Amino acid sequence: MPRVFVPGRVCLLGEHSDWAGARAARDGPGACVVVGTREGVSARCDVGEGPRFRVVGADGDAFECDVSVDDALEREASSGGYWSYVAGTALEVLRRFPRCRERGLVVETLETTLPTRKGLSSSACVCVLVARCFGVAYELDLELKDEMELAYRGEAVHTPSKCGAMDQACAYGSERVVALTFDGEDVDVRACEVDGEIHIVVCDLAASKSTVRILADLQGAFDRGDEALRSALGARNRALVAEGLDAIKRGDARALGAVYTRAQTTFDEAAIHICPSELTAPRLRETLAAVAHDVPETVFGAKGVGSQGDGAAQFVAVSEAAAKTLRQYLHDFSGGRFKVFDVVLRDEERHARTSTHK
Structure with a gap:
């Protein structure tokens, strides 16, 4: 059986800009920059022996249904339950490619x-995984943009999720830096060049958050015309993303860290009061403050992850050695509760060539 792997993704800059850019032409396009994680989901797949769709989780639990008609997949997807994302994506693929039924x-x-519910696109990861498995098993010749579209529609159209279209950039692979713009229904995706290496430390805060609540509250305020929020997710965000991309292309960790700090302040000022139950995020604030006080020499800047809240934090490390020190500090600070990992921003093709010749 063929094997498939899909990573999660970290939104470095531009959280919430995907749905904002799709909603409001007058505010200009949304923009973000993301990178794939090393962590993810691996699976093997094959065509079945009849019109059935079966997914077995890593814990042995399984979802199975008849796919000769849409009824079972529609019910599961619309339920918003554990298997809703895989059901929604399967439904989208089967409608596009009926021969797979x-x-x-x-x-x-x-x-x-990959940790779940931490802003690392665990739901988009499994949606891309299902689309990719269909593509591999049936030799559908899906391009990355096709996988992303099937995964996005599988989640956004068929499940209760109100996700935007940035998360599916995890399809590009581990440690690939990708810039996206969102202009109405148009999404532009391009891989980014990186000169040198920048080390990002990501920390699962071992707390909980509700992305559904955050999205509902922010989208409601946005649609009601909250000017501060629209500016933060529109023009101000585009400026920050452009500056961050320039720093990434130059391999300038110090400059990227400064952008991180300003991006977090911009978001906090515009959004915390809209969803205080989630965005006050005491665990995130405590962790950022502790790092700034105890090991400031290890970081150039820090911010939240994904939809924000108490899911995860990310830090621009001063160096590879500083990233190692910071990982150990976060482990000790949390009494071992935090799951900490790093992502390296670099030119993967150049890195592969260098590694080959070592």
Whole structure:
């Protein structure tokens, strides 16, 4: 059986700009920059023996249904339950490629290393995984943009999720830096060049947050015309993303860290009061403050992750050695509760060539 891997993603800059850019032409396009994680979901897949779709989780739990008609997939997707994302994506793929119904698909999850509900696109990861498994098993010749579209529609159209279109950039792979712009229904995706290496330390805060609540509150305020929020997710965000991309292209960690700090302040000033139950985020604030006080020499800047809230934090490390020190500090600070990992921003093709010749 063919094996498939899809990573999570970290939004470096531009949280919430995907749905904002899709909603309001007068505010200009949304913009963000993301990078794939090393952590993700691996699975093996194959066509089945009849019109059935079966997915087995890493813990052995499974979802299975008849796909000769849409009823079962529609019910599961609309339920918003654990299997809703895989059902929604399967539904989207089968409507696009009806020949896949005759024999269905079997997906066996081998390993899951990506934390869930932490702003690391765990739901988009599994949606891309299902789309990719169909593509591999049936030789559909799907391009990355096709996988992203199927995964996005599988989640946004068929489940209760109100996600935007940035999360599916995890399709580009681990440690690939990708810039996206969102102008109405148009999404532009391009891989970014990186000169040198920038080390980002990501920390699962071992707390909880409700992305659904954050999205509902922010989108409601946005649609009611909250000018501060629209500016923060529009023109001010575009300026920050452009500055951050320039720093990434130059390999300038110090400059990127400064952008991180300003981006977090911009978001906080515009958004905390709209969803205080989630965005006050005491665990995030405590962790950022502790790092700034105890090990300031290890970081150039820090901010929240994904929809923000108490899911995860990210830090621009001063160097590879500083990233190691920071990871150990966060482990000790949390008494081992935090899951900490790093992502390296670099030119993957250049890195691969260098590694080959070592």
